[in-house]
Amino acid sequence: MKLLTHNMLSSRCIKGVSVGYPLKISAKNVRLVNCDFDTDFTVRIIQKLDWNALWEAAESVGHADDIPKNLSDIDDYDKNDEFLRKVHHVVLEVEVIEGELECPETGRKFPIEDGVPNMLLNEDEV
Amino acid sequence: MKMESSDKVKYVLWFAQEHVNFRAADIESVASIFNIEVNYHTEISDVPYCIVELPSEKEAHLLASRCISLRSVLELWGHGKTNEELHNSIQQTPKDRMYPHFVSEKSFRLTVETFCKSLSMKEKVERIESFSYLPIEGNVNLKDPDVTFYLLEYFGQDSNNIPEQPYELFFGRWVADGQRSLIQKLSLKTRHFLGNTSMDAQLSLLMANQAKIVPGSLVYDPFVGSGSLLVSAAQFGGYVSGADIDFLMIHGKSRPVRPNQKVREKGESIKSNMQQYNLSSKYVGVLVADFARPLWRPDVRFDAILTDPPYGVREATFKVGSWRGPDIKPIAEKHLPHHIPAKVDYDLQELMRDLLDFAANHLCMGGRLVFWLPICREEYDEEKSLPKHKCLRLIYNCEQVLSCHSSRLLLCMEKVKEPVTKEKTPPAELTSTTRFRHRYFGGKEQKE
Ligand SMILES: C[S@@+](CC[C@H](N)C(=O)[O-])C[C@H]1O[C@@H](n2cnc3c(N)ncnc32)[C@H](O)[C@@H]1O
Numbered sequence: 001m002k003l004l005t006h007n008m009l010s011s012r013c014i015k016g017v018s019v020g021y022p023l024k025i026s027a028k029n030v031r032l033v034n035c036d037f038d039t040d041f042t043v044r045i046i047q048k049l050d051w052n053a054l055w056e057a058a059e060s061v062g063h064a065d066d067i068p069k070n071l072s073d074i075d076d077y078d079k080n081d082e083f084l085r086k087v088h089h090v091v092l093e094v095e096v097i098e099g100e101l102e103c104p105e106t107g108r109k110f111p112i113e114d115g116v117p118n119m120l121l122n123e124d125e126v
Numbered sequence: 127m128k129m130e131s132s133d134k135v136k137y138v139l140w141f142a143q144e145h146v147n148f149r150a151a152d153i154e155s156v157a158s159i160f161n162i163e164v165n166y167h168t169e170i171s172d173v174p175y176c177i178v179e180l181p182s183e184k185e186a187h188l189l190a191s192r193c194i195s196l197r198s199v200l201e202l203w204g205h206g207k208t209n210e211e212l213h214n215s216i217q218q219t220p221k222d223r224m225y226p227h228f229v230s231e232k233s234f235r236l237t238v239e240t241f242c243k244s245l246s247m248k249e250k251v252e253r254i255e256s257f258s259y260l261p262i263e264g265n266v267n268l269k270d271p272d273v274t275f276y277l278l279e280y281f282g283q284d285s286n287n288i289p290e291q292p293y294e295l296f297f298g299r300w301v302a303d304g305q306r307s308l309i310q311k312l313s314l315k316t317r318h319f320l321g322n323t324s325m326d327a328q329l330s331l332l333m334a335n336q337a338k339i340v341p342g343s344l345v346y347d348p349f350v351g352s353g354s355l356l357v358s359a360a361q362f363g364g365y366v367s368g369a370d371i372d373f374l375m376i377h378g379k380s381r382p383v384r385p386n387q388k389v390r391e392k393g394e395s396i397k398s399n400m401q402q403y404n405l406s407s408k409y410v411g412v413l414v415a416d417f418a419r420p421l422w423r424p425d426v427r428f429d430a431i432l433t434d435p436p437y438g439v440r441e442a443t444f445k446v447g448s449w450r451g452p453d454i455k456p457i458a459e460k461h462l463p464h465h466i467p468a469k470v471d472y473d474l475q476e477l478m479r480d481l482l483d484f485a486a487n488h489l490c491m492g493g494r495l496v497f498w499l500p501i502c503r504e505e506y507d508e509e510k511s512l513p514k515h516k517c518l519r520l521i522y523n524c525e526q527v528l529s530c531h532s533s534r535l536l537l538c539m540e541k542v543k544e545p546v547t548k549e550k551t552p553p554a555e556l557t558s559t560t561r562f563r564h565r566y567f568g569g570k571e572q573k574e
């Protein structure tokens with residue numbers, strides 16, 4: 001699971017959970033993958049990100065040093081190549097291979113196996 | 127000299143004779159991606175040629191750079207219903223348009239292509255010689271010419287009734303080839319990881335064009351299976367993600383589908399397919415999830431949603447739930463680690479309603495949802511058989527005929543409005559769709 005996926009994911013699937021965001025990550029195994037840097041995509045995706053959730057996620061997998069805690073600390077980020085590369089790295093190159101996601105409201109855990117979160121619930125939870 | 131027509135240059139869109147119903151949507155979508163104004167002189171039909179006016183050759187190259195249905199684009203220098211008309215029309219084409227390609231430094235080839243008739247060598251040579259009045263000074267080079275001229279002759283489509291003379295003739299200069307070569311490149315025959323419902327490369331590519339995927343688009347397939355739609359979307363620069371309820375499929379552990387394959391190879395997965403085509407940088411990821419349940423943060427917006435939902439014909443259509451309804455007892459703690467969620471039937475009408483609601487909520491404004499819908503041909507009614515949503519506008523409806531009774535429609539919808547309420551739309555009555563399933567499972571005796 002890349003942090004971009006995590007940034008969009010919620011546990012609203014659980015009966016009674018209305019926000020379910022952001023999910024807590026506990027990672028057992030994190031891998032770095034290579035993705036070609038893409039300025040335009042990175043600029044666009046920043047507008048779609050929940051920055052706080054990204055920072056917390058980065059911190060929970062040991063990559064918080066890569067990005068600032070507040071997006072507002074960066075002026076003209078769309079022209080800041082160094083910053084964009086860091087964001088690109090955090091959202092697309094850091095991948096949780098094994099671990100768990102936890103619903104912030106109910107504590108329900110969702111396993112991540114082989115890089116794939118399993119968001120399926122049991123029939124008594126829907 | 128008196129100008130007969132406008133001085134804008136005309137081009138022939140020369141189509142491959144396959145998936146004819148998908149041509150117009152392919153051209154129009156690509157034109158809209160690049161903001162190209164196409165002025166149609168003839169309609170796009172089942173005839174493999176269409177004459178258009180384009181602002182310049184640049185636009186011809188742009189169209190060809192994405193269109194899957196296009197075989198080639200030619201600059202049109204002559205057109206007629208008879209040989210005489212053809213040659214007259216060539217003589218009226220401005221010289222300054224043709225002559226720069228006739229200079230001695232440019233090697234050339236003249237190719238005769240017929241539709242629905244084959245010519246003998248002798249007939250071809252005769253045709254070529256009929257152009258001897260053109261002052262072409264370059265040398266002939268059949269292998270790798272600098273410029274290629276084409277004579278296209280159309281003998282209709284009825285192979286039992288081929289006329290002596292062609293119905294229509296075209297002459298022009300080759301400008302560019304379409305993207306037919308991608309169909310080979312992404313062919314399922316050589317695809318690393320396959321599922322039993324993988325979509326073939328050509329249709330997947332046509333879908334990606336209709337969805338107007340461009341470099342940097344964020345694309346999602348909620349019924350991702352083996353990820354064949356993600357491959358074509360990533361090929362055009364989309365960043366792709368997907369989900370599927372089938373854990374084994376997502377983990378590449380479902381039963382192998384190739385006839386001679388007993389066990390899956392290690393590492394077979396959607397990810398390995400992306401690696402195969404050197405598209406890993408475009409891979410966001412996949413999840414195991416039930417589409418019947420909400421998954422994303424409410425303000426997540428995708429640029430395009432491409433999907434082939436389960437019809438319940440070759441694969442199960444289900445969602446997590448219990449036939450006992452909502453009041454089931456909680457599952458005992460000790461069973462939890464090994465519990466496989468119970469599933470109930472996911473009615474196709476409900477699924478379609480959910481899909482349209484999902485698209486209305488999670489598409490960017492102007493973003494497109496492109497998906498398949500099975501129908502029973504006799505009962506199809508444009509008004510009653512298609513799912514609708516007040517925030518989505520139907521852009522294309524392309525039919526792929528499967529048998530004399532059944533078809534599937536590729537529907538393309540565009541988000542035109544942000545939904546105001548979170549309420550679910552009631553499931554639409556899609557007459558021909560429910561019947562499709564009954565018919566498939568129940569056989570002919572189902573007929574009333
Ligand atoms: C027609 S197949 C799609 C095939 C896919 N285009 C591919 O390339 O393999 C439909 C998929 O929907 C999945 N599916 C069925 N019910 C589902 C549900 N409730 N939620 C998510 N996926 C589901 C099936 O497991 C199947 O893989």
